Amino acid sequence: MERIDCVVIGAGVVGLAVARVLALAGREVVVLEAETGFGRHTSSRSSEVIHAGIYYPSGSLKARLCVAGRQRLYRYCETRGIPHRRIGKLLLAVRSEDKDRLRALAEQGRINGVEELTWLDKAALAEREPALEAVAALWSPCTGIVDSHALMLALLADAEAQGARLAVDSAVSGGAATSEGIVLQVNGGYEVLARTVVNAAGLRAHAVAASLGGVAPESIPAVRYARGNYFSLGVPCPFSHLIYPVPEPGGLGTHLTLDVSGQARFGPDVEWVEGIDYSVHAGRAKHFYHSVRRWWPGLPEGALAPAYSGIRPKLGGLGQKEADFVVHDVRQHRVPGLVNLYGIESPGLTAALALAETVAGGCLL
Numbered sequence: 010m011e012r013i014d015c016v017v018i019g020a021g022v023v024g025l026a027v028a029r030v031l032a033l034a035g036r037e038v039v040v041l042e043a044e045t046g047f048g049r050h051t052s053s054r055s056s057e058v059i060h061a062g063i064y065y066p067s068g069s070l071k072a073r074l075c076v077a078g079r080q081r082l083y084r085y086c087e088t089r090g091i092p093h094r095r096i097g098k099l100l101l102a103v104r105s106e107d108k109d110r111l112r113a114l115a116e117q118g119r120i121n122g123v124e125e126l127t128w129l130d131k132a133a134l135a136e137r138e139p140a141l142e143a144v145a146a147l148w149s150p151c152t153g154i155v156d157s158h159a160l161m162l163a164l165l166a167d168a169e170a171q172g173a174r175l176a177v178d179s180a181v182s183g184g185a186a187t188s189e190g191i192v193l194q195v196n197g198g199y200e201v202l203a204r205t206v207v208n209a210a211g212l213r214a215h216a217v218a219a220s221l222g223g224v225a226p227e228s229i230p231a232v233r234y235a236r237g238n239y240f241s242l243g244v245p246c247p248f249s250h251l252i253y254p255v256p257e258p259g260g261l262g263t264h265l266t267l268d269v270s271g272q273a274r275f276g277p278d279v280e281w282v283e284g285i286d287y288s289v290h291a292g293r294a295k296h297f298y299h300s301v302r303r304w305w306p307g308l309p310e311g312a313l314a315p316a317y318s319g320i321r322p323k324l325g326g327l328g329q330k331e332a333d334f335v336v337h338d339v340r341q342h343r344v345p346g347l348v349n350l351y352g353i354e355s356p357g358l359t360a361a362l363a364l365a366e367t368v369a370g371g372c373l374l
Contacts, residue, residue, distance in 0.1 A: 010192070010200045010201070010202050011199075011200070011201050011202070012190075012201075012202045012203075013037060013038075013039050013201055013202070013203045013204075014036050014037035014038070014203070014204050014205065015028075015031050015036045015037060015038045015039070015203060015204065015205040015206075015207070016038075016039050016040075016041055016191075016193060016201060016203040016205070016206045016207070017031070017038060017039070017040045017041070017206075017207045017209055018040075018041050018181050018193075018206065018207065018208045018209060018210045018217055019040075019041075019042065019208070019209040019210040019211055019213075019214070020040050020042035020044075020046075020047035020048065020161075020165075020175055020177070021047070021048050021050065021051060021052035021161075021209065021211050022048060022052040022157065022160065022161055022164070022357070022358055022361045023052075023209045023211075023350065023353055023357055023361050023364055023365065024040060024042075024207070024209035024210075024211075025040070025047060025048075025161055025164035025165050025168065026164050026361040026362055026364070026365035027207050027209055027364075027365040027368050027369060028040045028164075028165075028168040028173050029164050029165075029167045029168040029171075029173075029365065030365045030366055030368075030369040031173075031205075031207075031369050032167070032168045032169075032171035032172060032173040033167070033168075033171055034369065035171075036205070037172065038168065038171075038172070038173040038174070039173070039174045039175075039176060039201075040168075040173065040174070040175045040176065041176050041179040041180075041181055041193070041195060041201075042175060042176065042177045042178075042179060043178070043179065043180035043181070043210075043213070044177065044178075045177050045178055046177055047161055047165060047175065047177075048157070048158065048161045050211055050212055050285075050319075050320070051211050051212060051319055051320065051321065051322070051353075051354065051357070052157060052161060052211075052357075052358065053157055053158060053161075054287070054317060054318065054319030054320070055157065055319055055355065055358055056239075056264075056266040056274075056276070056277065057154050057155055057156070057157045057266070057268060057269075057358070058098075058152065058153070058154055058251065058266055058358075058359070059079055059082055059083070059093065059095075059152060059153040059154060059155050059358075059359050060075055060079065060152060060355070060356040060359045061075075061076075061079065061098070061118065061123045061126075061149045061151050061152045062075035062076040062079060062118065062121045062122065062123050062356070062359075063100070063114055063115075063117060063118035063121065063123050063126070063147075063149065064114065064117065064118075064256060065117075065121065065333075065356075066117075066333070067117070067120045067121060069333045069334075070333050070334040070336065070360075070364075070367075071333055071334055071356060071360070072121045073363075074334070074356075074360035074363040074364050074367065075121075075356040075359050075360045075363075076121055076122045076123065077360075077363040078356070078359050078360035078361060078362050078363035078364065079151065079359050079360075081362040081363055082155065082160075082359060082361070082362055083095070083153070085163075085362060086155060086160070089163045091155065091156060091159045091160050091163055092155070092156040092159055092269040093153055093154060093155040093156065093269065094153055094154050094267075094269055095150070095151065095152075095153040096152075096153055096154060096249065096250055096251060096267065097148065097149060097150045097151075097152055097153075097250045097251065098148075098149045098152035098250060098251040098252075098253055099129075099134070099137070099138065099141070099146045099147070099148060099149075099250050099251070099252050099253065100114065100146060100147040100148075100149065100253045100254075100255065101134075101141070101143040101145075101146050101252065101253065101254050101255070101304055102143060102144050102145040102146065102255065103142075103143050103144070103254055103255075103303050103304050104144065105144055107144070107145075107254075107255050108144065108145055110255045111145060111146075111147055111255060114147060114255070115128065115147050118147075118149070123149065123151065124151060125149075125150050125151060126147055126148065126149055127147070127148040127150075128145065128146075128147060128148075129145060129146045129147070129148055130145055131143070131144050131145060134146045137250075138247075138248055138249070138250065138252070139247075140247040140248065140305060140307055141248075141252065141304055141305065142303075142304055142305065142306050143304050152251060154251070154266065154267060154268060154269055155269070155358070156268075156269050157358060160358075176195075178196070179195050179196060180195065180196055181193050181194070181195060181210075181217055181220070182194045182195065182196065182197045182220065183220045183221070183222075184206075184220065184221045184222065185221065185222035185223055186221070186222065186223035186344045186345070186346075186347070187202075189202060190202050190203055190204045190346060191203050191204075191206045191221070191344065191346055191347060193206065193221075203346070204346055205346045205347075205348075206346060206347050206348070207347075207348045207350070207368055208221075208347065208348065208349045208350060209350050209353070211322060211353060212234070212285060212320060212322050214232075214322070214349060214350055214351050214353075215229050215230065215231075215232045215322075215351060218342070218349045218351075221344065221347070223342075223343065223344045224342045224343070224344055224347070224349075225341070225342045225343050228337055228341045228342040228343075228349075229342075229349075229351075230324050230332075230335060230351050230352070231324070232322050232323065232324060232351070232352070233281065233322075233323045233324075233325075234281070234282050234283070234284065234285065234320050234321070234322065234323065235279050235280065235281055235282070235320065235321045235323050236277075236279075236280040236281075236282045236286070236287075236318050236319070236320050236321075237276055237277020237278060237279065237280070237318060237319050237320070237321060238276055238277060238278050238280060238289045238290075238293055238315070238318045239274050239275065239276030239277055239289070239316040239317050239318060239319075240274065240275050240276060240289075240293075240294060240297050240313040240314060240315060240316055241272065241273070241274045241275075241313070241314050241315075241316040242272075242273040242274060242275065242312055242313065243311075243312050243313070243314055244309055244312045246265075246267070246271075246273035247305075247307075248265060248267075248273070249267075251264065251265060251266055251267065252264055252265040252304065252305075253265075254300075254303070254304060263275055263276060263277070263278050263296075263297060263300040263301060264276075265301075265305075274316050275297055275301055275313065276297075276316075277318070277319060278293065278296060278297070278300075280293075282320070285320055287317065287318045287319075287320070288318070289315040289316065289317065289318045290315070291315050293315075294313050294315070297313055298310070298313065321354035321355065322351070322352055322353065322354055323352065323354065324351060324352035332352050333352070334350070334351075334352055334353055334357075334360075334364070335349075335350070335351040335352050336348065336349075336350055336364075336367065336368065336371075337349040337350075337351070338371055348368055348371060350364075350368070
């Protein structure tokens with residue numbers, strides 16, 4: 010049996026960020042990843058947006074870690090030369106009845122510490138983005154985009170420079186708490202004994218937790234999967250900023266994002282699914298045309314093509330209140346040395362560095 014100080018389960022952006030912080034603190038770290046490489050699921054199948062922190066309830070982990078994480082992420086990208094752009098976002102009131110919701114979001118953002126939010130009336134919005142059709146907008150200049158793959162490469166490089174190791178094709182299939190630490194079964198046979206384990210397995214975090222003997226079953230939340238489909242734009246894009254309608258149940262509405270190379274895409278929508286399936290059905294384009302033309306009536310027919318999809322681990326279903334990030338330690342699940350992370354969806358990419366510091370701070374006590 011191999012003995013290791015710290016094991017991080019999952020090599021998505023949060024797992025790599027946690028591994029980096031632990032390694033920088035002088036801990037021995039191994040990252041166990043079930044796939045053949047890092048970031049194969051939620052982390053690489055997002056809109057790659059650096060969120061401001063507008064939407065989330067005051068005092069929630071999402072609100073606090075998004076604002077703190079955004080600030081850290083911009084500094085980290087600048088220091089490490091990671092491609093990113095602070096291009097700003099327009100949050101739209103498409104109809105007059107959306108204005109009250111937009112004002113509420115502006116107030117929520119202010120409470121959360123989002124700086125420089127500006128109200129734009131229809132004339133000011135038309136001057137900034139002439140192709141848009143909306144009655145008002147909230148301008149968020151601190152929203153941006155990042156190359157998520159380059160970010161994960163940098164996090165991994167920092168961790169490895171301090172001695173951390175990434176083990177791919179290494180699925181955790183079970184385990185149990187012992188007097189010496191937590192024994193993990195890897196790939197159904199190989200055993201690892203760790204003093205500290207951080208379960209950052211993303212879509213499989215609840216299943217990993219359930220496989221660990223000693224974890225209180227009632228501490229494991231129910232998880233549902235929401236697939237978000239993306240469609241790429243095959244004609245020149247008339248917009249230079251991120252464009253968002255007001256949020257919809259389960260997501261932030263079908264919005265326009267631009268990647269660091271300038272490619273435009275729309276999404277994600279919200280499609281509740283039973284398992285992990287990244288198929289994008291061309292027939293969903295009908296919904297995208299309808300949604301986008303509410304604020305860009307000039308979208309040409311035939312301009313959209315299926316691009317990719319991502320799946321978000323949701324702790325609440327359709328019609329339920331949007332759930333916060335969940336970080337459990339021994340107080341919730343009764344296993345010393347274990348931290349379980351659940352429901353790490355948007356704004357998980359933005360919050361990753363701040364979330365990692367929060368998790369590692371608990372591990373270092």
